[in-house]
Amino acid sequence: MSQPPLLQVDQLKVSFKTHMGPLQAVRDVSFAIYPGESVAIVGESGSGKSVAAKAIIGLLSDPGVTIDGRILLNEENLLEKSEKEMQKIRGNQIGMIFQDPMTSLNPTMRVGKQILEVIHKHAKSSFKESKQQAIQLLQEVGLSDPEKRFEQYPHELSGGMRQRVLIAIALACTPKLLIADEPTTALDVTIQAQILAQMKAIQHKNQMSILLITHDLGIVAGMCDRVIVMYGGMIVETASVEDIYHSPFHPYTQGLLNSIPRVDKEESDLTPIPGAPPHLLDLPAGCPFTERCPFAMRMCPSHRPALFVIKPFQQAACWLHKKNP
Secondary structure, three states: OOOOOEEEEEEEEEEEEOOOOEEEEEEEEEEEEOOOOOEEOOOOOOOOOOHHHHHOOOOOOOOOEEEEEEEEOOOHHHHHHHHHHHHHHHHHOOEOOOOHHHOOOOOOOOOHHHHEEEEEHHOOOHHHHHHHHHOOOOOHOOOOOOOHHHOOOHHOOOOOHHHHHHHHHHHHOOOEEEEEEOOOOOOOHHHHHHHHHHHHHHHHHHHEEEEEEOOOHHOOOOOOOOOEEEOOOEEEEEEEHHHHOOOOOOOOHHHHHOOOOOOOOOOOHOOOOOOOOOOOOOOOOOOHHHHHHHOOOOOOOOOOOEEEEEEOOOOOOOHHHHOOO
């Protein structure tokens, strides 16, 4: 990339203090997102993807949480910002869509008022101007009769409508980076496709970068440029969407793809990954995928692999791909 990254995450570590010891949710995670780029972080529940996203936007301020590393937005380290400074960044430079719109939206406030709150926090405009902007946003995210939706409460809307409202709130101040954490969870496939297409259209219009957090590799193909695969709190593979789908190198990525239903495969051809992810309180010293890996070697349980370069823009953390000196 010829231009500097919009977001640079460098050796990010996040651990939670528990009565059983530190829980290592994110371990030495590094990646970059460039202006106008869409990047997906995929992995099973507990892989650390959502924790990484919340660390980026500054939502892990509990005293029981330890965060190390650097998170640079336009070359400014967000981990050095105060909560007051982060409040100016959230919603303005970084927007976030959460996965459960029913719990993310205030059930006692009309939809329009919740959008107006974000606009008023970051922009100096009259009520009339702000209301026009809010109604325009509701129209842009694909809601019919936006004036009516402006006056409704969340419980009066369907799940897909509520998710569109969350997108409108996240886009209220035209952020440079949109973090979407499982934005289509619990929605049927038709609504999923509509919402992802709407996000993509708005991205092109605003020249915005997107960080998509998902467990579903199936929704990534038409949405993203690059994919980061996480497992056991660490990155195990990163590559372009095309390379991930057509030539994955990490056994975990291969397992994820083999377990996705496809139109050219019979249901009986699906191969689930055996076993379960490791407990984050008891991670192995080596590769966290060892217990489930069909290619595990003697060194895998005790020696953690680095991200080895497979080819330009593709890396995999697997000893199978270490090039001999």
